[in-house]
Amino acid sequence: MRAIAAIVAVLLVVGSLASAQQSDTLNVRKKKQRAAHMASPAKSTPDAAAPSTSDARVGTTKSGQVVYRGKKGGYYVLTPSGRKRYVKESDVIFDSSK
Numbered sequence: 562m563r564a565i566a567a568i569v570a571v572l573l574v575v576g577s578l579a580s581a582q583q584s585d586t587l588n589v590r591k592k593k594q595r596a597a598h599m600a601s602p603a604k605s606t607p608d609a610a611a612p613s614t615s616d617a618r619v620g621t622t623k624s625g626q627v628v629y630r631g632k633k634g635g636y637y638v639l640t641p642s643g644r645k646r647y648v649k650e651s652d653v654i655f656d657s658s659k
Contacts, residue, residue: 613643620655628653 616629619636626638628648636653637645 614639614645618656620653622648622652623654 614629616631618627619630620628622628622638628636628638630636631645631647635647636650637647640646
């Protein structure tokens with residue numbers, strides 16, 4: 562009796578594996594195609610274009626970068642990617658007196 566039960570269990574396992582393999586071959590997953598990378602149009606430097614900030618220009622750095630004053634009083638320059646990089650007040654050459 563145990564032998565028959567073991568044989569039936571083995572047949573059920575083999576049958577389920579075979580059906581799983583069939584379903585895998587029928588439903589083949591397609592790989593996602595990556596979208597074509599398009600180069601962005603040429604951008605001019607932040608100094609040549611209008612800055613993307615509403616803060617007032619206060620001067621330049623010793624290397625010639627435009628310095629802006631933030632809303633809370635800090636001084637920063639814009640990086641080529643458009644982020645703010647804060648600089649020390651001692652590195653700023655002011656356009657006019659504070």
